[in-house]
Amino acid sequence: MTTSTMSRRVFSALVAAGALSLSGVCTISMAQQATSQQTLRVSAIPDEAPTELQRKFKPLGAYLEKKLGMKVEFIPVTDYAASVEGLINHKLDMVWFGGFTFVQANVRSKGQIIPLVQREEDEKFQSVFITTKNDIHKLEDLKGKTFTFGSESSTSGHLMPRSYLLAAKINPDTDLKRIAFSGAHDATVAAVAGGKVDAGALNISVWEKLITQNKADTKQVHVFYTTPGYFDYNWSVRADMPVEVQKKISDAFLALNPNDPQEKEILDLQRTKRFIPTKADNYKAIEAAAHNAGLLK
Structure with a gap:
């Protein structure tokens, strides 16, 4: 093998290695870019006028963006059923459900919906x-x-x-x-x-x-x-959301401080003094009531 042939082969190998290295860098860069562009798509059951829901969510959305380090987008839905289907079908990532819509979503998804937090008032709504x-x-x-x-x-x-x-x-x-x-x-x-x-x-x-x-x-x-009190509203996500993201969301809600003027505004708009953890078992009575009333098949 001549020296020139060896030089060409070494050069080709170096070029190939460089291409692979560049490809790896590009892949990492694209992954980082995708992560940085990640959006949390949020909605709520339309139990009030759309303009009121948007007004209530705006400061909360800004707060969550800062706490989570990702874009937070509020996506209004036309009716209660759309909020359930949106979360189950991966068109939404987090939804403000009522107790019954949470039960509907959880039953439809075969237990794949997780309620993260509720307002303190929602223990005895x-x-x-x-x-x-x-x-x-x-x-x-x-x-x-x-x-x-x-x-x-x-x-x-x-x-x-x-x-x-x-x-x-x-x-x-x-x-x-x-x-x-x-x-x-x-x-x-x-x-x-x-x-x-x-x-x-x-x-x-x-x-x-x-x-x-x-x-x-x-x-x-x-x-x-x-009426007597019952469990009601909560913020829910799908079970396939990364656990660390679920924790960040829960921690953000639980950290809202009524002594901080900006955070008090968020709590006031949500009509509560604080958020507390919740769990699916809290809504068993709602599920039973839905069955008894013939509203859940």
Whole structure:
């Protein structure tokens, strides 16, 4: 073998090695770029007006971006079912569920949905029944009346109110003159206040917020029944999310400090003083109520 031939072969080997090395660097660079561009896609059940959901999430999203080191995008959904399907089908990464929608998602995914945190209030959440009528004082007085729930998949706007009606021996489908579904808690208040129905049921937190904002006139619309407490809302993710990311998200929520002005704004918008850990077992009673009410097959 001549010296020139050897030189050419050595040169070719060096070029090949360099190409492999460059390929490896490019691969690492692309992986780092993909990681840096990772986005946490977040949504929430549409239990309030879309503009209100966006307003509530904006400072929380900015806070999570800083804590997680990734982009956080809020993706609104059209209805409760879309929030469930979005998480199960990997179109969303984290969702603010009600207790019933969490149960639906967990059942549909065969136990692959993990609730991370809930507000402290969600350990003993409540629904309120409201009316403008002077002849409605208790649940039994609803017989023969018109009534609206919120969304069909709402825990506090449908499932639990229906459960307490059934416990009072009132079948909404046969004992009420007509039932409707407003689609959202604030829409329920509007329907009752506007005389479209005689009464309705909604989330106590939204009711109290509307009163504070002077969007509900208690001289016109009043609460005549408040349910016992039950587990409700939570932030949920899929089980296939990396454990370290799940922990970062949980830690971020648990670290929110009401003594910090910016973080207090986030907590106030979420209508809570703090978040606490939660688990799937907390929602067994909701699942049982859904079965009993014939809402979960």
